[in-house]
Amino acid sequence: SSFFPTLRSCSIIKTRSDYVVDLNATNFDSVLKETPATYVIVEFFAHWCPACRNYKPQYEKVAKLFNGANAVHPGIILMTRVDCANKINRKLCVKFHILHYPILLWGAPSKFVGGHWNGKKEKSEIISIEDGKTAQRLLKWINTRLTSSYDLEDEKFENDECLQSNVSDPGQISRAIYDVEEATNVAFDIILEHEMINSDTRATFIKFMQIMVAHNPSRRCRKGSADILVNFDNIYPSNILSENIDEQTNINGLDAALHTFQICGKQVPRGEDTRGFSCGLWVLLHSVSVRVDDKGSHLAFTTTCDFIHKFFICEECSQHFYDMCSSVVAPFNTTRDFVLWLWATHNNVNEKLMKTESSLRTGDPKFPKIIWPPEQLCPSCYAVGSQTKNNVINWDHNEVFKFLVSYYGPMLVSRYKDIDSVIMDTKSGSEDLLSSRNAVTVPVGAAMVIAVASCLFGAVAYAWRSQQKNRKYFLQTLLFYIMLRWEDCI
Numbered sequence: 001s002s003f004f005p006t007l008r009s010c011s012i013i014k015t016r017s018d019y020v021v022d023l024n025a026t027n028f029d030s031v032l033k034e035t036p037a038t039y040v041i042v043e044f045f046a047h048w049c050p051a052c053r054n055y056k057p058q059y060e061k062v063a064k065l066f067n068g069a070n071a072v073h074p075g076i077i078l079m080t081r082v083d084c085a086n087k088i089n090r091k092l093c094v095k096f097h098i099l100h101y102p103i104l105l106w107g108a109p110s111k112f113v114g115g116h117w118n119g120k121k122e123k124s125e126i127i128s129i130e131d132g133k134t135a136q137r138l139l140k141w142i143n144t145r146l147t148s149s150y151d152l153e154d155e156k157f158e159n160d161e162c163l164q165s166n167v168s169d170p171g172q173i174s175r176a177i178y179d180v181e182e183a184t185n186v187a188f189d190i191i192l193e194h195e196m197i198n199s200d201t202r203a204t205f206i207k208f209m210q211i212m213v214a215h216n217p218s219r220r221c222r223k224g225s226a227d228i229l230v231n232f233d234n235i236y237p238s239n240i241l242s243e244n245i246d247e248q249t250n251i252n253g254l255d256a257a258l259h260t261f262q263i264c265g266k267q268v269p270r271g272e273d274t275r276g277f278s279c280g281l282w283v284l285l286h287s288v289s290v291r292v293d294d295k296g297s298h299l300a301f302t303t304t305c306d307f308i309h310k311f312f313i314c315e316e317c318s319q320h321f322y323d324m325c326s327s328v329v330a331p332f333n334t335t336r337d338f339v340l341w342l343w344a345t346h347n348n349v350n351e352k353l354m355k356t357e358s359s360l361r362t363g364d365p366k367f368p369k370i371i372w373p374p375e376q377l378c379p380s381c382y383a384v385g386s387q388t389k390n391n392v393i394n395w396d397h398n399e400v401f402k403f404l405v406s407y408y409g410p411m412l413v414s415r416y417k418d419i420d421s422v423i424m425d426t427k428s429g430s431e432d433l434l435s436s437r438n439a440v441t442v443p444v445g446a447a448m449v450i451a452v453a454s455c456l457f458g459a460v461a462y463a464w465r466s467q468q469k470n471r472k473y474f475l476q477t478l479l480f481y482i483m484l485r486w487e488d489c490i
């Protein structure tokens, strides 16, 4: 049980007092109407977005010059932010055409009141700040715009509380399936809220959902994903994908879809009990990687890459991940190759973030980024000659693979059972794992079999309906249908 320490949320990090003004759908217009400032900057962000979290101190540094009681240049620029991951701000963010995070918009406050932004630069009174990635660059952009010469005055961002880190803390550990369920749920929510399914992304979405039906370690998410696949044509009839449809109709259609489907059941999200979206997403991806079979490993890899590229709206993360995907030249032939690639890729990101977090001091001291797994967790992963202090690690890849398969396989599922046996399914963890192993992806017709427990009649009827709508899946449907054990149906 020491593997699973107390709960924490990876999105909660101690920071200094805020200078940035938080806006939301209810105060947005009134604050901007009343501000005496000549200009406003609105940062549209999502609290789960790691790049936004790392950007926060940069933005705060500039805000300190202009906002608050001790501002050096008060009344010129009001620096604000809107959390688009907060449901109440959804329509506001749609109005401003927010397609990735973070986005900084600039203009006179009155132009934002009751306003829109169409994402285009020409002739707009609201403009996007393209180069504000650091405090210096943001201030340089402002200075160019206003022909001013504001300076950060060499202020240092200090946060001594965040300095201490216990690198030996083995708490960098998956918080079991709650995280996976939340990540699955949040990913789905984001896709719908941001209207991300279109003719370019549709195939990736379907493939990812097929993988979810086959390999999500949570039985509830598998069922929910199956339900969505089965009803996909109803959620996204072709007119919703049409570009000509007016915005309001589009939003209404998605609202209806949002209320109909709960991809991982009613108790998700649980809020406080989970570690945050991006952690959960990693855990989900690792869990999938150990569950696909050799034949399915390459398809799972390409689907994962496409999914992150198209649907993970932390722009920096998705681009970095996609670059690493693109560097893979030969197709994966084995589960082992895919599992180890994902593990190494995650460690690449960890290594990059170790540097960023230590220079910006934005790390969570209780859960510092480390090269994973630490030796305490998997001594046999460290071959002779490793010098952990100097980060020279001689990995024993066979041992790493064994460890990952066990950790993201039975260990994760059994932990799930321990945590909450009341709301979970009654089938055992290992059975759950087995039942999610065989197929590469699940065709729509088979998804239906999992989703609807009405078995034979319903399955045949649906397979027939699928054939009418989408011939591509029909053969797969029949094959998978034969493979399915009858007990999965009841």
Ligand SMILES: Cc1cc2nc3c(=O)[nH]c(=O)nc-3n(C[C@H](O)[C@H](O)[C@H](O)COP(=O)(O)OP(=O)(O)OC[C@H]3O[C@@H](n4cnc5c(N)ncnc54)[C@H](O)[C@@H]3O)c2cc1C
Binding pocket: 010, 050, 051, 054, 171, 172, 173, 174, 175, 275, 278, 279, 280, 281, 282, 283, 286, 308, 316, 317, 318, 320, 321, 342, 343, 344, 345, 346, 347, 349, 350, 353, 367, 368, 369, 372, 373
């Ligand atoms: C696909 C993807 C790409 C990302 N790219 C970026 C980026 O470019 N820049 C950025 O700022 N943030 C990025 N992030 C977010 C970042 O990686 C973390 O998710 C976030 O900072 C929260 O970190 P965490 O400490 O909670 O643990 P996370 O790194 O989220 O890890 C979750 C859990 O996975 C386990 N784990 C850790 N390392 C490994 C490993 N190598 N193999 C297997 N399991 C492991 C541990 O148990 C850990 O607690 C990305 C996230 C995802 C899902």
